[in-house]
Amino acid sequence: MARGNTRQRIQDVALELFAEQGYEKTSLREIAEHLEVTKAALYYHFKTKEDIVISLFRDLTRPIDELIAWAERQPRTLETKQEMLRRYHAALLGAAPLFRFMQENQATVRDLAIGETFKDRMITLTRLIQEPDYAMADRVRCIGALFTMHAGMFFMQHVDGDPEEKRAAVLEVAVDLVTQAHRGRARD
Structure with a gap:
């Protein structure tokens, strides 16, 4: 504590x-x-x-609200999207116990007001991380980048290795997915 x-x-x-x-x-x-x-x-x-x-959710997810506010004011560049992922990764790590609770108690979360709030935040983040003119596969890469970080919080704990190395690898893969999506846009 x-x-x-x-x-x-x-x-x-x-x-x-x-x-x-x-x-x-x-x-x-x-x-x-x-x-x-x-x-x-x-x-x-x-x-x-x-x-x-509800108080836990408000307190521990405040950095996500701050991230969204920041991202909405930024140019929609690859660098901005990469920074979004770094900040989101830090926010997830800071609220890891809450996200574990949400994962383990999905039915309860769905019934509480926080479930809808979290869903709305995720939709906003997916909108900010991709572009409407991306090819569908590149849009999936962007959305997958966010969910890579969520999955990494839960499933990487069952993978042998240094915790810090695992966290860095999850972030690296997420950034790589968004980078590929952004470069795919240039190929069109």
């Missing part, structure tokens, strides 16, 4: 328990017990488990 204030401690413990036991099987009482606080103290910060998840 690296973060310090009470609200953050609650979020961290809740996310840990949601990952271990699942969202549905974790109660506010258990979260309070792990924190060694009363339920009343927990309620002061969060009334429901959903409130905790």
Whole structure:
């Protein structure tokens, strides 16, 4: 638990328990017990488990919102798209526990408002990373670059190797996909 204030401690413990036991099987009482606080103290910060998840989502995905705002102001160059991927990669790493939770609890996430918000962000990112005049295969490469990073978070943990080397390889492949797509545009 690296973060310090009470609200953050609650979020961290809740996310840990949601990952271990699942969202549905974790109660506010258990979260309070792990924190060694009363339920009343927990309620002061969060009334429901959903409130905790929504706050986590807002806090930990803020860099993605900042990335989108930045990307919308940039020229639509290859360099911009490569930088988008680097920034998105950093945002994913910073919110890795949340994305693991989302992966493990897809049905719950789909039922919460954050599911729709995340879907909207992904659609926006896919729009920003590609161009309408790209060939279909190149558009798929761009979308695949984003999902390469998501898949890399989950599946690379089962691949032997240095964690930093694996993260760098995932980013390298994603950047390569967008670079190929951009160069494909020049071939037309």
